[in-house]
Amino acid sequence: MDIRPRPRLALTAGEPAGVGPELLARLASIPFDAELVAITDRELLKRAARRCDIQLELLDEDAPAPAISTAVQLRVRHVPLGATERPGHPDPANAAHVLATLAEAADGCLSGRYDAVVTAPLQKASINEAGIAFSGHTEFFAERAGADVVMMLASPELRVALATTHLPLAAVPAAIQADLLTRTLRIVDAELRAKFGIERPRIGVLGLNPHAGESGHLGREEIDIIIPALDRLRDEGMDLLGPLPADTAFVPVMRARYDAVLAMYHDQALPVLKSEAFDRTVNLTLGLPFIRTSVDHGTALDLAGSGRADASSLIAATRMALDLVQRARNNA
Structure with missing residues (x-):
């Protein structure tokens, strides 16, 4: 008892x-x-x-x-x-x-x-x-x-963590740096294990630009910053998917491939979450x-x-x- x-x-x-x-x-x-x-x-x-x-x-x-x-x-x-x-x-x-x-x-x-x-x-x-x-x-x-923290919003169907939170959109590209992504993903991975009991978390990572940069034609942040950071964390054993184009990352077949998604900025993923589960979505502070x-x-x-x-x-x-x-x- x-x-x-x-x-x-x-x-x-x-x-x-x-x-x-x-x-x-x-x-x-x-x-x-x-x-x-x-x-x-x-x-x-x-x-x-x-x-x-x-x-x-x-x-x-x-x-x-x-x-x-x-x-x-x-x-x-x-x-x-x-x-x-x-x-x-x-x-x-x-x-x-x-x-x-x-x-x-x-x-x-x-x-x-x-x-x-x-x-x-x-x-x-x-x-x-x-x-x-x-x-x-x-x-x-x-x-x-x-503490170093990460904002996550979660519904029964979807968990979304944010690389940047309350920043003007114009300030986001400069904020997306390898050390930020590394720190954020380590916190998300650790907290999915500790708080949600997920033994090996699968994390989808969105690109910053449309079509995740389109091989550099729509921006180089994916090539120069995001992909190298993800590769280093994969070498540490993290299960990371991406960078993913944000416009297709939330279709059902993609959702089945991750336990949480990391968005690059506040309004990149939250409209999806709030449109389908506004009254069931919870804001958590990880870390x-x-x-x-x-x-x-x-x-x-x-x-x-x-x-x-x-x-x-x-x-x-x-x-x-x-x-x-x-x-x-x-x-x-």
């Missing part, structure tokens, strides 16, 4: 004026074999629950649960807002609050207080407008943990010393405050985090 305590997952609410707080309120009503701890402002959650018509009982993080309750329960680690939220209208005064919730979650995972963190969407622009340079969750957690999953959508400011936001992606992210925690426990 397993006598270990149930996994404890940290939840961050993201942008206070977005749909994140309402998604957390909805998530609390879903049964999980885990303790969920929302790291956010208590009153923010109460207001979000009322908008969703949910009777939500908030418990202190380490308080004993009541023996009998008819309300939906959620544990909270309180991080106060800088200013009361106005749904649909992000306020830079809350930038420090948002970053504090991420720091609490990351530090809690690093110390062993939490087994994983699941993040709701935030508004990057609002944080930058507060004078704080910020490019995203992935980069924040990487710096906090001192961290803890498990982090997230929704694969934005703050939906047009829906914020309506109580109608769909929590499917957050539910999927929570389930994946819990699955990864259980796999790690079983392999320990």
Whole structure:
């Protein structure tokens, strides 16, 4: 019999004026074999629950649960807002609050207080407008943990890792270098083994240019950078396919040949993934010393405050985090 305590997952609410707080309120009503701890402002959650018509009982993080309750329960680690939220209208005064919730979650995972963190969407622009340079969750957690990381988005049917993330398209070609590809593919290979239990991962690698460069006629990055990097990693024993033309890499016959695909830039592969599995796609950060999953959508400011936001992606992210925690426990 397993006598270990149930996994404890940290939840961050993201942008206070977005749909994140309402998604957390909805998530609390879903049964999980885990303790969920929302790291956010208590009153923010109460207001979000009322908008969703949910009777939500908030418990202190380490308080004993009541023996009998008819309300939906959620544990909270309180991080106060800088200013009361106005749904649909992000306020830079809350930038420090948002970053504090991420720091609490990351530090809690690093110390062993939490087994994983699941993040709701935030508004990057609002944080930058507060004078704080910020490019995203992935980069924040990487710096906090001192880790090299890779962004992966996964649905039940497809896993997509990114060589570059939040870069302007014009900056991508210069960023595609052999050392970047080598580091990224080593992380993806290791994490597919460790987190997903794939004994010998098969990774498809997209080319940068149309038709993967067309033998140099449509660009030389494949010939000069990508192919030599892949060949060196194949010599190390990695099972790599490519570089593949992105326009045919996702047809069913090609998908059957790999366990994950590495795209060169953000919008090269993600439209495929999101068009077929938007509500089932989860954002993962590979390479961290803890498990982090997230929704694969934005703050939906047009829906914020309506109580109608769909929590499917957050539910999927929570389930994946819990699955990864259980796999790690079983392999320990």
